[in-house]
Amino acid sequence: xxxxxxxxxxxxxxxxxxxxxxxxxxxxxxxxxxxxxxxxxxxxxxxxxxxxxxxxxxxxxxxxxxxxxxxxxxxxxxxxxxxxxxxxxxxxxxxxxxxxxxxxxxxxxxxxxxxxxxxxxxxxxxxxxxxxxxxxxxxxxxxxxxxxxxxxxxxxxxxxxxxxxxxxxxxxxxxxxxxxxxxxxxxxxxxxxxxxxxxxxxxxxxxxxxxxxxxxxxxxxxxxxxxxxxxxx
Amino acid sequence: xxxxxxxxxxxxxxxxxxxxxxxxxxxxxxxxxxxxxxxxxxxxxxxxxxxxxxxxxxxxxxxxxxxxxxxxxxxxxxxxxxxxxxxxxxxxxxxxxxxxxxxxxxxxxxxxxxxxxxxxxxxxxxxxxxxxxxxxxxxxxxxxxxxxxxxxxxxxxxxxxxxxxxxxxxxxxxxxxxxxxxxxxxxxxxxxxxxxxxxxxxxxxxxxxxxxxxxxxxxxxxxxxxxxxxxxxxxxxxxxxxxxxxxxxxxxxxxxxxxxxxxxxxxxxxxxxxxxxxxxxxxxxxxxxxxxxxxxxxxxxxxxxxxxxxxxxxxxxxxxxxxxxxxxxxxxxxxxxxxxxxxxxxxxxxxxxxxxxxxxxxxxxxxxxxxxxxxxxxxxxxxxxxxxxxxxxxxxxxxxxxxxxxxxxxxxxxxxxxxxxxxxxxxxxxxxxxxx
Numbered sequence: 001x002x003x004x005x006x007x008x009x010x011x012x013x014x015x016x017x018x019x020x021x022x023x024x025x026x027x028x029x030x031x032x033x034x035x036x037x038x039x040x041x042x043x044x045x046x047x048x049x050x051x052x053x054x055x056x057x058x059x060x061x062x063x064x065x066x067x068x069x070x071x072x073x074x075x076x077x078x079x080x081x082x083x084x085x086x087x088x089x090x091x092x093x094x095x096x097x098x099x100x101x102x103x104x105x106x107x108x109x110x111x112x113x114x115x116x117x118x119x120x121x122x123x124x125x126x127x128x129x130x131x132x133x134x135x136x137x138x139x140x141x142x143x144x145x146x147x148x149x150x151x152x153x154x155x156x157x158x159x160x161x162x163x164x165x166x167x168x169x170x171x172x173x174x175x176x177x178x179x180x181x182x183x184x185x186x187x188x189x190x191x192x193x194x195x196x197x198x199x200x201x202x203x204x205x206x207x208x209x210x211x212x213x214x215x216x217x218x219x220x221x222x223x224x225x226x227x228x229x230x231x232x233x
Numbered sequence: 234x235x236x237x238x239x240x241x242x243x244x245x246x247x248x249x250x251x252x253x254x255x256x257x258x259x260x261x262x263x264x265x266x267x268x269x270x271x272x273x274x275x276x277x278x279x280x281x282x283x284x285x286x287x288x289x290x291x292x293x294x295x296x297x298x299x300x301x302x303x304x305x306x307x308x309x310x311x312x313x314x315x316x317x318x319x320x321x322x323x324x325x326x327x328x329x330x331x332x333x334x335x336x337x338x339x340x341x342x343x344x345x346x347x348x349x350x351x352x353x354x355x356x357x358x359x360x361x362x363x364x365x366x367x368x369x370x371x372x373x374x375x376x377x378x379x380x381x382x383x384x385x386x387x388x389x390x391x392x393x394x395x396x397x398x399x400x401x402x403x404x405x406x407x408x409x410x411x412x413x414x415x416x417x418x419x420x421x422x423x424x425x426x427x428x429x430x431x432x433x434x435x436x437x438x439x440x441x442x443x444x445x446x447x448x449x450x451x452x453x454x455x456x457x458x459x460x461x462x463x464x465x466x467x468x469x470x471x472x473x474x475x476x477x478x479x480x481x482x483x484x485x486x487x488x489x490x491x492x493x494x495x496x497x498x499x500x501x502x503x504x505x506x507x508x509x510x511x512x513x514x515x516x517x518x519x520x521x522x523x524x525x526x527x528x529x530x531x532x533x534x535x536x537x538x539x540x541x542x543x544x545x546x547x548x549x550x551x552x553x554x555x556x557x558x559x560x561x562x563x564x565x566x567x568x569x570x571x572x573x574x575x576x577x578x579x580x581x582x583x584x585x586x587x588x589x590x591x592x593x594x595x596x597x598x599x600x601x602x603x604x605x606x607x608x609x610x611x612x613x614x615x616x617x618x619x620x621x622x623x624x625x626x627x628x629x630x631x632x633x634x635x636x637x638x639x640x641x642x643x644x645x646x647x648x649x650x651x652x653x654x655x656x657x658x659x660x661x662x663x664x665x666x667x668x669x
Contacts, residue, residue: 049663054578075582082580089666093575097248107579109237154579166666 001162001193002028002051006060009046009216020046021057022216028195030161033188035207036197043216044197045166051195052085052164053077065161082110086155086192090167092147094139094154100126101135104154111158125153129183145176152183156192163187165196169203181206234585235592242593246600249565253597256561260601260646263554265608266547268638272613272630274544275637277437277536281425282364285488286526289363290495292320292485293524294506298464299516308520309462310433310533311481314450321357321447325501326487327494330357331447333483334434334458337410339443341396351392351409352458354431354441355450361387361418363488364430369393371403371418374446378417382452386414387444393419407443410453414445427535429526431484434459436535450476457482479514489523499523555649558597562653566590573657574665583658590654591647598646602639606630609638 007024010017020043028034038044049055050062053069062069065084072080086107087093094103104125108118126132129149131142139147148168155163165184169177181203188194188208196207204210212220246253280286294316295308303309312320317331336352360366361373370393374385386407393402402416427436449455454472459482467478489495502521509515524532566573573586581589610630630638 045663052578054663054666055661075584078577078580078582078585081578087578087666091666093571093578093666095572095575097244106576109234110576110580110582110585158580 001030001032001065002026002195003063004047004051004060005062007047007050007057007062008059009043009050009055009057020216021050024060024217026211026218028193030193031188031191033185033194033208034196035204035210036195036213037199037201037204037210038213038219042213044213046216047213048164048166048195048197052087053081078110082107082158084161086158086160086163088148088151088155088163088165088168090170092139092144092151092171094147094150096139099136099138100131100142100150100153103139103150104157107154107158121157121159122153125157126150128156129153143176144172145179148172148176148180149183152180152187156187161193163192163194165194165198167198168196169198169200177203234588238589238592239596241589242596245565245569245593246597249568252561252565252568256558256565256597257601257604259554259557259561260598260642261604261608263551263645264602264605264638264642265612267544267551267641268605268609268630268634269612269616270540270544270547271637271641272609272634273616274536274540275634276426276629277540278530279426280527281427281429282526285363285365288488288490289526290487290489290498290523291526291529292487292502293522294502294515295517295520296479296481296509296515297517301464302517303462303464308522309481311460311462312483312485313479313481314476314483317447317483317485320485320502320505323501323505325498326489328359328363328488329486330360330363331483331485332356332360332431333447333450334431334441335450335455336441336458337455339392339396340408342406342408343396346396349395351442353409353443353445353455355447355455356444357447359488360430360444363486364425366423367421369419369421370401371416374417379446379448382446382448384412384414384449385417385446387418387420388416389420389440389442390422392442409443409445410455412453427530429530430486431459432530432533432535433484436530436533487523495523551645555645558646558649559653562594562650563656566653566657569657570660570665573660574662577660577662578666586658587654590657591650594646594650594654595643598642598650599639601646602642605642606635606638 004024004026007021009021010019024043024047036044036047046055050057064080069077069080095106101122104122105118108121113121123132126135129152131146131149131153134142139150142150168184169180172180177200184194184196185206198204211218282289292312293308293310294312295303296313296316297303297309312331321329321331333355334352335355336350338348339351340348357379358373358375361368369390373387374383378385386409388396388402388407393399396402396407397405402419405416407414407416424440428438428440461480461482463478463480465479467474467480487498489498499521503519506515506519506521576586613629
C-alpha cells in the first residue's frame, strides 16, 4: 500500500540545512492502522506530508498503491491525493463560511462527480459521523469534536483507500478524543488504511502498529500486541 | 466548476467586505476616470457617416504661396472661390458640392417673434443627398436653382419651429439677409458628430441653421463666417475682388463610388492645376489630394491634443489603481492561505486554484466596472459643466462604451490578479495545514 525506501528530505535556508528525514524506510500494508510517535522535530509531520504528496523528497523511492510517485507532476499528484488519500488535521481545517454540506463537498468537486452523486456521498459521510442532521450548520456552530467529525466525513466522502491523520485528537478533550479514535477504528475496520501521527501514547496503543521516529529515521517498529501495557513505542 | 467558483467568489467577497469594497472602489475609480476620457475620445473620433465615409472625398489643391507652405509643408485645407466654382462647373464627380459658412438676421413675418441671427450654409443641392441629410418636409432644391441662383432655403427643424411653429412651411416665405426666400424643405434632426463636412469651423459645432444655394454668396454679397486665410492681398477693392482673390474660405466634397472614379477625379484635378499653372497661378508643385471622411478627420486632427493627453493621464491613473488592487489582492489571498492549503490537500491542482481565484478577481473587476461606469457618468456630467454646451453630444455613454468599460474592467482586473493569483496557487500547502 505505502512503501518508502531510503527517503531523504532536507530543508535549506541561507545559513542552515536541516535533515528532516534520513534514509526513512516504512512499509504499510493495506488495511493497516499505524500510529507514528516521536519527539517534536523528529520528522513525523514531514513524513506525513511526503506520504500525502504535499511535499516532495530528495532521495529514495516512494510507492503509493503500487505507483512510484516521484515522477508525478502537480496535476497527477493532486489527482492521486483526491482519489486515494484522505486527510485529517489537528485543527480540523474546515472552511469557516461554508456549511457542513459544502465543506464535505470540497474534495468531491475536484473529483468531477455530478450533483446527485456528490449529495449521496456527502449525506452518507455525515451520517457515518453522526452529523447528517446538521448539514446546514456552519463549523462555528459545532463543538471541537463535532468539527473533527466533519473533517473525517470530508476525508471519507471520496472513499479513499488511505487516511492520513496528523494529531487528530490534539485539540480535543479526552472524551472527544476517544470518540474520534473510536470512529477511526471503525473506519479502519471497514478496510481503510490509516496512518496517524500522535503524541498521545494511549491513543497510539489503539492502533495496530506503532512506529517511533527519531532524528528523521524509524527507530522502532512494533505490533501493538507485542508491547507491554505501560510502554507504547 | 465555473458556477462553483462563482459561488465561492461571492462568499469570499462577503467574507472580507471592507477589503473587497476597497478593491472594487480602486477599480471603479480607475475605470471611471479612463472611461470618461475614452468616451470623449471615442465620440470625437467616431465615424459620422459610416454608410458612405469611404466614397465621400474632401478636395484639396495647393494654390498657396510659392515661398511658404500653408501649414508645416501641408497643403491648404480650403479652396478659393475660383477653384470652388471652376471645379463645380467641371461637374466631374457623381455628386459634388462646394460650400461655405455664412450667417445673417432672420426676420420672421410673425411680429411676435423677434428677428434673430442664424448661421447659414451655402451649398449645392447635392449636399443633402451626398450626406444623407433627412428631411421632415419638402426636399432639396434642384440643379437649376443652383445655376439660377434661386432664392430658396432649407430650414432646420429648430428654425422651422421657431419661425413657423413647427408646421409644414414648404412654400412659405422667410426673410433673411434682407431678402425673401422660398422655403423648399425642412430638415429632420441632423447633427453629424464630428461635423465632418466643415471641421475648419468647429468640428463639434452644431450644424448650420439654414441652407441656401452656393452662388447666393456672390449674388447677395454674403459675409464669410469661419476661417479665411490669404497668402496675398486681393487685386482691387470691394467684395468681388476679395471673392476672386487667392484667399481660401470654401470647402468642397465629391462623391466617388469606386477607386477608379477617385483615380480619374485626381487626374482631372492634376490637369486642372496644370491649366491654372499655364495661366500663372498655382506657383507651388502640384499637390492635390482627395481624403475620405475618416482620412480627413485624421488629417485635421479632429481629436484634440488635450483630449488625448487626458486619455493617457487617465490610463496612467487606472494603472495606479490597478497597482493598489494588486496589493489588496495579495493581502486578501494571503488571508486565504489556510483554505488554499486545505484545497490543495484534498485534491485541487494549482490550475484549479488559479481558475478559482481568477474568477474571484474577475467578479471584483466586474463590480468595479459597474461602479466605474456610474462614476464615468458623473465625470461626463463634469465635462459638460466644465466645457459647456458644445460637448453635450460628446459626453454621453452609449452601449458600445458601456461594453468597453466592462471589458476594460474585466481585462485590467484579471491582469492585476495574475500575480496575486499565481502566488496564492504556489502557497506550500503543508505549512498552512499545520499552522492553522
